[in-house]
Amino acid sequence: xxxxxxxxxxxxxxxxxxxxxxxxxxxxxxxxxxxxxxxxxxxxxxxxxxxxxxxxxxxxxxxxxxxxxxxxxxxxxxxxxxxxxxxxxxxxxxxxxxxxxxxxxxxxxxxxxxxxxxxxxxxxxxxxxxxxx
Ligand code: HEC
Numbered sequence: 651x652x653x654x655x656x657x658x659x660x661x662x663x664x665x666x667x668x669x670x671x672x673x674x675x676x677x678x679x680x681x682x683x684x685x686x687x688x689x690x691x692x693x694x695x696x697x698x699x700x701x702x703x704x705x706x707x708x709x710x711x712x713x714x715x716x717x718x719x720x721x722x723x724x725x726x727x728x729x730x731x732x733x734x735x736x737x738x739x740x741x742x743x744x745x746x747x748x749x750x751x752x753x754x755x756x757x758x759x760x761x762x763x764x765x766x767x768x769x770x771x772x773x774x775x776x777x778x779x780x781x782x783x
Contacts, residue, residue: 664728680733694734699771
């Protein structure tokens with residue numbers, strides 16, 4: 651069906667992809683829901699430590715989303731550049747669909763353990779403060 655007037659918003663625009671697939675848990679500005687989903691503000695810190703770049707794509711909410719590889723790359727690059735601009739490394743290389751394809755093929759079995767290990771790297775590198783007891 652064709653309609654006249656302004657062109658329709660492309661469904662695959664990253665903000666739109668985020669709204670439809672991630673917003674429910676991670677909230678409009680990536681603030682997250684305590685006890686349910688972590689904030690995405692500051693997510694670019696993961697890029698600074700070993701295993702972090704993979705983690706961001708292998709985490710089940712991302713790897714097992716309904717999005718195709720190109721869309722995952724687009725929405726992740728958008729998240730990092732929108733919610734975590736201040737932490738973004740200057741030499742950040744955006745994810746490509748090919749990289750996402752390879753990374754998401756890896757099934758993350760121990761999610762909490764994997765996340766804790768990456769976060770521990772950030773604490774050790776003083777990128778993040780140690781978690782409060
Ligand atoms: C059903 C709720 C839910 C949805 C929907 C969801 N996530 Fe998540 N997300 C989580 C949880 C919970 C974690 C923490 C790791 C875990 O336990 O799976 C997480 C972790 C993450 C992380 C790593 C950040 C960190 O601090 O661990 C990123 C990046 C992320 N999600 C992005 C996305 C994107 C992009 C989408 C949409 C394609 C999405 N998520 C959809 C719940 C969700």
